Amino acid sequence: MRGQLSVEMLVILVIILSLAALVASVLLKSANKAADKVEQKTESVLNASDKPYAAGAAGDYCATDSDCRSGSCNTYSSKCL
Numbered sequence: 001m002r003g004q005l006s007v008e009m010l011v012i013l014v015i016i017l018s019l020a021a022l023v024a025s026v027l028l029k030s031a032n033k034a035a036d037k038v039e040q041k042t043e044s045v046l047n048a049s050d051k052p053y054a055a056g057a058a059g060d061y062c063a064t065d066s067d068c069r070s071g072s073c074n075t076y077s078s079k080c081l
Contacts, residue, residue: 056080 005013055069056062060080062073068080 065073072081
């Protein structure tokens with residue numbers, strides 16, 4: 001009689017396996033929702049970075065004339081005029 005499982009043990013085993021499957025299902029749904037949110041955020045960041053950068057206003061730091069709205073960069077102070 002030592003190798004036999006009782007009906008009660010089988011019922012408990014089925015209940016535990018059912019709960020584990022339920023928890024796994026809930027976690028997978030949650031992970032899919034999180035992945036969708038990350039994908040949306042990534043796309044919005046990439047779309048924003050595709051736009052050309054705005055030229056600097058007077059007093060903003062610059063490296064070349066094209067960095068300034070006025071089209072003139074003071075190379076000594078590295079600021080837009």
